Amino acid sequence: MISKQDLERLAQRDGNGHPVLSVFLDMSVNSDNKRTHSVFLSQKQGQFAELQGAGGSSQPEAIGAAFERVEEWLSTSYREENRGVVIYAEIGGDWFEALQFPVPVQNRLVISDRPLIAPLAQVLESYHHHGVVLLDREHVRVLSVYLGTLLDEIEIRKEPIPTNSHVKAGGYSQKRYQKRKAEEMRHFFKEFAEEVETFVRRHRPDDLVILGTEENVAKFREFLPEPLQEMIVYTGAMWVDETPSQVMAGIEPYLDAEKEKESQQILHVLRERVQQDYLAAAGFQSTLSALQEGKVDTLVIAEDQDRDGARCTQCGFLFAREVESCPYDGSQTTPGVNVVEEAIRMAQAQGAEVEFVPAAEVADLRGVGALLRF
Numbered sequence: 127m128i129s130k131q132d133l134e135r136l137a138q139r140d141g142n143g144h145p146v147l148s149v150f151l152d153m154s155v156n157s158d159n160k161r162t163h164s165v166f167l168s169q170k171q172g173q174f175a176e177l178q179g180a181g182g183s184s185q186p187e188a189i190g191a192a193f194e195r196v197e198e199w200l201s202t203s204y205r206e207e208n209r210g211v212v213i214y215a216e217i218g219g220d221w222f223e224a225l226q227f228p229v230p231v232q233n234r235l236v237i238s239d240r241p242l243i244a245p246l247a248q249v250l251e252s253y254h255h256h257g258v259v260l261l262d263r264e265h266v267r268v269l270s271v272y273l274g275t276l277l278d279e280i281e282i283r284k285e286p287i288p289t290n291s292h293v294k295a296g297g298y299s300q301k302r303y304q305k306r307k308a309e310e311m312r313h314f315f316k317e318f319a320e321e322v323e324t325f326v327r328r329h330r331p332d333d334l335v336i337l338g339t340e341e342n343v344a345k346f347r348e349f350l351p352e353p354l355q356e357m358i359v360y361t362g363a364m365w366v367d368e369t370p371s372q373v374m375a376g377i378e379p380y381l382d383a384e385k386e387k388e389s390q391q392i393l394h395v396l397r398e399r400v401q402q403d404y405l406a407a408a409g410f411q412s413t414l415s416a417l418q419e420g421k422v423d424t425l426v427i428a429e430d431q432d433r434d435g436a437r438c439t440q441c442g443f444l445f446a447r448e449v450e451s452c453p454y455d456g457s458q459t460t461p462g463v464n465v466v467e468e469a470i471r472m473a474q475a476q477g478a479e480v481e482f483v484p485a486a487e488v489a490d491l492r493g494v495g496a497l498l499r500f
């Protein structure tokens with residue numbers, strides 16, 4: 127599994143002189159129930175061999191060795207249930223790291239001075255981590271669900287007061303029994319709410335889903351502290367002992383719709399602000415400038431995008447396209463800088479939110495935009 131901590135750690139990894147081979151593989155099976163990543167890998171390896179033949183690479187053996195490490199890991203450590211793989215292998219160095227997860231990524235292979243993190247950020251930002259609470263009056267289960275997978279589960283079962291068969295309907299003891307049952311429910315729900323709080327502290331889900339009968343869900347909500355109530359994105363009916371896969375299948379359409387709505391809202395605000403020229407950026411140059419000034423609150427960027435720009439060798443300013451010399455100081459620039467990668471890294475370093483959207487949805491903003499803090 128992967129987490130935001132992996133992304134942070136990889137983003138902080140500085141170049142140490144050794145180039146890094148970054149490999150992203152789609153491990154989904156096709157209609158013939160086969161994986162096709164090896165075709166992609168050998169194609170890429172062939173391209174590097176051609177470059178080497180043309181004198182393009184100074185260390186053909188080291189590149190070959192990095193490819194071998196990738197193959198080795200795939201044959202020994204890859205687990206069949208996963209559909210996405212990210213592998214980093216230092217060329218001519220020791221560092222090697224591989225991550226696998228249950229959702230696919232686009233095939234991609236790059237050699238650069240630092241590990242490529244944008245596609246990994248895209249996976250992490252495109253899926254929310256959900257805390258799913260299932261309850262009735264005597265039981266609560268809390269599931270940690272991420273990338274369509276159950277990561278963890280806690281369960282509490284309370285012993286209810288036994289039903290007293292001697293209690294006569296409408297009598298004094300019937301009333302007392304009902305009062306005791308109501309007290310019992312408050313008592314249990316209070317304890318369940320504390321469990322959910324502990325769960326949220328430990329697992330840090332992005333949102334909460336509460337499932338049970340309408341009455342129980344409404345009552346239980348009141349026992350949750352305000353910040354947790356605000357995390358609730360969906361409530362609905364579900365049997366407390368439903369299997370995790372049934373629970374996930376049942377709530378997925380609602381959560382997908384919620385995510386889509388959120389993304390549409392951000393796009394709506396961004397377009398409005400761009401029109402009014404108020405705390406917004408659109409297009410690569412304007413967004414890169416805002417990122418370099420540390421102004422970005424939310425970066426909105428097209429999925430699976432690739433773009434080369436340049437960096438000034440003197441002042442370090444990033445340009446969204448190849449420019450020969452820096453307009454600020456006339457210095458030379460380094461071409462071939464991956465500006466998508468740079469944008470994600472800057473957003474990450476500033477703690478800005480990153481929203482990946484289908485390319486067609488930000489075509490009018492030229493592939494990227496940002497909501498600014500000031």
Ligand SMILES: [Zn+2]
Nearest residue numbers: 438441452455
């Ligand atoms: Zn410059």
